[in-house]
Amino acid sequence: MAVQYARDYVFLILTMLFWGGSWVSGKLVVDTAPPFTIGFFRFLVASALLLPAAAIARPRQAQKLQRRTVFLFFLMGLVGIFGYGIFFLVGMRFTTAAQGSIIAGINPASVSLWAHIMHKEHLDRKWRYGGFAVSFFGIIFVVGVQALIDFQPEYVLGNLLIICAMMTWGFYSSVGKSAMKNSSSIEATAASVAFGTLIFSFGATYEQFWTLPAMANPAFWFNILFLAGPVTFLGYIFYFIAIKDIGATRSAVFINLVPVFGVSLSVLLLHEVMYWTFGLGLLLVIAGIMTITFPLSRKSHIHMDTTLPLDSPPENT
Secondary structure, eight states: OHHHHHHHHHHHHHHHHHHHHHHHHHHHHTTTSOHHHHHHHHHHHHHHHHHHHHHHHSOTTOOOOOHHHHHHHHHHIIIIIIIHHHHHHHHHHHSOHHHHHHHGGGHHHHHHHHHHHHHOOOOSSGGGGHHHHHHHHHHHIIIIIHHHHSOOHHHHHHHHHHHHHHHHHHHHHHHHHHHTTSSOHHHHHHHHHHHHHHHHHHHHHHTTGGGSGGGGOHHHHHHHHHIIIIIIIIHHHHHHHHHHHHOHHHHHHGGGHHHHHHHHHHHHHHOOOOOHHHHHHHHHHHHHHHHHHTTOOTTOOOOGGGOOOSSSOOOOO
């Protein structure tokens, strides 16, 4: 049992490392190609990995999917894959990987907020709602205070788009919870990625991806494979193996490592500047999320299983 737990903790740390690295990879790839093309190829590769895995995992006696479930899969693809992907990729054109990964730390708060709105779920203690305020103040330091000290409008725009990405991810997670009432988590993820790929394909065709220099650029394909393979596919597999063995609550706590890895890798690999406001914002975001998610009582109504990992959640993602 101890060996199994150790394996799961390694899986979780690797997953958070992948999701933290997705912000560096995202920053690099947006300099090589336009957003629709990036999203299309990233999720096309991810679909090629997830769809066979979902087919293998599907029980032989499983019931035929209902039309409502298929519609929810499409909604997940439209909002959580396509919508999130566009906000993420366009946002990364304007902001830095460090700032984006810190803002991504509010992902669990976004999931909890949408779960409250759509499923009437409540935290087990009222004082935990203070975590939302603490996380919000952390984002203020990243987006607002730093802008007052060193105003760069492109950073403000990019950070606002990343906030929108996190909000769409929270909505995607709540829709996913509804879809998983009649399907497995891997089916929901694979189907939503496939629908998202289809929607991205229209934009990629408009961009005439076959004429782009990125098609012959090794940097483009390296980042596409990283975002599709380790970040999306392996991250999903590792995360849900851990949830099965050690539970959703313990696994969800590891999400706090995503902004830590994201900031560290952006400073190390991209040589981005780490301002004191970013550090304080990071600490506030992590403190806020810890207040919301750890430790949860057994009677808690917040189910972190709904945080379906594609990025960051990443791209987290």
